[in-house]
Amino acid sequence: MQISELARRTGVPVATVKYYLREGLLPAGELTGATRARYDETHVERLRLVRALLGPGGLSVATARTVLAAVDAPGTAVHEALGAAHRALPGVGPGDPPDLDRAHAVLDRRGWRVAADSPALRALAAALAALDAAGQPPGDDLLDRYAEAAGRIGEQDVADVPTGSLQEAVRFVVVHTVLLEPVLLALRRLAQEDASGRRFCGGC
Amino acid sequence: MQISELARRTGVPVATVKYYLREGLLPAGELTGATRARYDETHVERLRLVRALLGPGGLSVATARTVLAAVDAPGTAVHEALGAAHRALPGVGPGDPPDLDRAHAVLDRRGWRVAADSPALRALAAALAALDAAGQPPGDDLLDRYAEAAGRIGEQDVADVPTGSLQEAVRFVVVHTVLLEPVLLALRRLAQEDASGRRFCGGC
DNA sequence: AATATTGGGCACCGCCACTATCCAATCAGG
DNA sequence: CCTGATTGGATAGTGGCGGTGCCCAATATT
Numbered sequence: 001m002q003i004s005e006l007a008r009r010t011g012v013p014v015a016t017v018k019y020y021l022r023e024g025l026l027p028a029g030e031l032t033g034a035t036r037a038r039y040d041e042t043h044v045e046r047l048r049l050v051r052a053l054l055g056p057g058g059l060s061v062a063t064a065r066t067v068l069a070a071v072d073a074p075g076t077a078v079h080e081a082l083g084a085a086h087r088a089l090p091g092v093g094p095g096d097p098p099d100l101d102r103a104h105a106v107l108d109r110r111g112w113r114v115a116a117d118s119p120a121l122r123a124l125a126a127a128l129a130a131l132d133a134a135g136q137p138p139g140d141d142l143l144d145r146y147a148e149a150a151g152r153i154g155e156q157d158v159a160d161v162p163t164g165s166l167q168e169a170v171r172f173v174v175v176h177t178v179l180l181e182p183v184l185l186a187l188r189r190l191a192q193e194d195a196s197g198r199r200f201c202g203g204c
Numbered sequence: 205m206q207i208s209e210l211a212r213r214t215g216v217p218v219a220t221v222k223y224y225l226r227e228g229l230l231p232a233g234e235l236t237g238a239t240r241a242r243y244d245e246t247h248v249e250r251l252r253l254v255r256a257l258l259g260p261g262g263l264s265v266a267t268a269r270t271v272l273a274a275v276d277a278p279g280t281a282v283h284e285a286l287g288a289a290h291r292a293l294p295g296v297g298p299g300d301p302p303d304l305d306r307a308h309a310v311l312d313r314r315g316w317r318v319a320a321d322s323p324a325l326r327a328l329a330a331a332l333a334a335l336d337a338a339g340q341p342p343g344d345d346l347l348d349r350y351a352e353a354a355g356r357i358g359e360q361d362v363a364d365v366p367t368g369s370l371q372e373a374v375r376f377v378v379v380h381t382v383l384l385e386p387v388l389l390a391l392r393r394l395a396q397e398d399a400s401g402r403r404f405c406g407g408c
Numbered sequence: 409a410a411t412a413t414t415g416g417g418c419a420c421c422g423c424c425a426c427t428a429t430c431c432a433a434t435c436a437g438g
Numbered sequence: 439c440c441t442g443a444t445t446g447g448a449t450a451g452t453g454g455c456g457g458t459g460c461c462c463a464a465t466a467t468t
Contacts, residue, residue, distance in 0.1 A: 002444090003445075013427080014445095015427050016426065018446080019425075022448090029446095031446090033445095033446095034432085034445095035432075035433045035434050036446075045339060049339065052337045053338075055334065079400050079401065082396060086396075086397065107394060112394060112395065114397045115397070118393075118394065118397060121390075121394065123389075124387060126260055126386075127383065127386035127390055130383055131379070131384075133252045134253045134257075134379045135249060135252070135379075136375075136380065136383070143387070145357065145360050146387060149356050149357050150353070150391035150392040150394070150395045151395045153353050153392055153395065154393070154396040156346070157396050157399070159403070175340045177393075179334055179335050179338060179340070180331075180342070180350070182334075183335070183350060184388065185327075185388075185389075186324045186325075186331055187350055187351050187358075188354040188361075189324035189327070190311060190322065190324045191351075191357065192358040192381065193322060194311075194317055195358050195359045195362035196282065196286050199365075200283040201283050206414070206415090207415070208413080217457085218414095219458050220457060222416075222417095223458085226417090235415090238416095238463085238464055239413085240414065240415075264456090265455080265456070265457095
């Protein structure tokens with residue numbers, strides 16, 4: 001198929017498909033002439049993935065390129081792919097390294113072992129600092145409850161990773177890491193809404 | 205204090221403080237003359253809150269304005285404040301209303317009652333659609349596990365809301381709704397990292 | 409009185425995700 | 439084979455966002 005059909009089948013404007021090609025989010029089609037290129041089903045699939053990462057996944061084009069590079073690298077081990085995805089995700093800039101002590105303490109209480117330079121660790125520390133700044137420092141019990149719930153989920157995420165093909169596993173990890181975040185946040189809000197209705201509205 | 209001291213104490217550039225004043229994120233100081241205004245501790249506190257919402261909270265200026273308006277409205281009930289915060293949070297545009305059936309099914313299995321037009325419900329449906337588009341449709345068991353973990357958290361969030369002052373409760377709800385999201389996401393990533401290390405790296 | 413600072417307003421900047429236009433090459437229809 | 443439409447590729451432009459720089463008259467400080 002040509003670029004116009006690729007665009008039509010995915011609902012993405014042709015100019016945008018060209019943009020993704022330029023940005024390296026989408027592999028080039030097979031050139032059949034100086035002004036013709038052929039695309040196939042893998043391009044359709046990839047384009048849908050790109051749109052999912054950029055839209056609901058909330059990734060920037062630059063971030064998506066890095067994440068997809070990990071998906072494409074042939075020999076990437078699953079643990080490395082997860083690390084690559086985590087590293088690529090919008091993290092905390094190198095500005096003012098936050099206080100990692102409380103974040104470490106939460107991890108220690110659960111017995112989690114993570115890399116000392118884990119971006120998620122810095123993100124957690126930064127988020128805790130923001131709560132302090134907002135005048136609502138979280139208690140250890142609250143953090144532990146959050147950590148327990150997160151632990152359940154993270155454990156399950158990893159247990160679900162398929163063992164068949166490495167390619168498949170890496171793709172699974174990246175997609176689930178990124179696209180289940182909005183699912184989790186939406187479910188939390190729904191749970192809050194339900195609980196709030198019961199506590200403050202008598203079921204509304 | 206004057207604007208320069210407000211800026212100095214919070215580490216925010218003066219021009220940016222002026223911008224927040226223009227945008228209505230920060231209430232105007234008390235005018236003491238045509239070119240003087242006085243700010244107090246409430247402004248320092250509010251400015252820190254604004255920075256926390258805009259930075260780690262990930263809100264846009266427009267969203268933060270809406271959320272803060274709910275905080276400021278005097279008679280807002282807690283349930284309304286939560287709703288206002290949820291409605292203001294970056295949701296799904298009115299484009300292509302997603303299929304709500306699967307989202308409803310998850311909620312029904314947990315017995316949650318939420319508004320039919322809940323933005324979180326639409327967000328959930330959109331996120332599920334994105335997973336489908338990415339070729340990794342989530343199974344019901346996965347969704348149920350996520351919902352269970354989210355339920356634990358949301359329940360606790362609501363139970364923690366202080367009952368003393370309404371103002372205090374509303375502020376608590378807004379801050380916790382917004383700023384615990386990055387905490388939850390960071391903890392999930394850390395749990396994944398820990399679990400991945402144990403499963404795929406033998407503890408690395 | 410001289411100097412420095414302030415509040416307020418407006419214009420401007422850099423970044424980002426597209427989007428529009430142009431061009432030569434090429435394909436399809438007649 | 440000729441003609442007109444379409445394509446790939448490149449370049450430039452757009453609109454929104456979150457600030458940022460600059461200027462001015464008015465005011466405080468010295």
